[in-house]
Amino acid sequence: MTPKKAIFPGSFDPFTRGHEDIVRRASKLFDEVIIGLGHNTKKHNRYFEVNGMVEKIQTVFKDEPKVSVQIYNELTAGFAQRLGADYLIRGLRNTTDFEYENSISQVNRYLFKDLETIFLITSPEYAAISSSIIREVHKYGGDVSEFLPFEI
């Protein structure tokens, strides 16, 4: 059987314990999980620097041979196709996520017809964690260490 390869795309600005949980659960379902950090190199609109974030994510999964990290700067469907990944993983926290994810999964399948989006429902202890709130708290000097799988 051909190995089941999945991508987990996102901005990961920053990568959180909620993201980590999704990756660990996905790695039980797939032979390979590639975390794709989507980054437009022409736009410098991130809060946390991209290469530093990749290194942090790599340390989290250093003992997990199925998991790797890549930066991509193209359509997510194109990235999946290029890697030969037929599965795209996304996490769902609430109905707002659902509305958004529903539309993008339709578009992604239109762009790459064999691409199946797999949704994993957030674990309750991570349901309230979002990268945007972490950025906001960090900006004003708040302690965000509880929400991250590494020191920032």
Ligand code: ADP
């Ligand atoms: P994007 O900018 O593509 O939405 P994010 O980095 O914000 O990327 O999120 C990547 C994926 O992780 C999305 O599917 C998002 O719904 C999911 N996600 C984010 N936070 C959590 C969480 N706390 N629990 C489960 N899934 C999450």
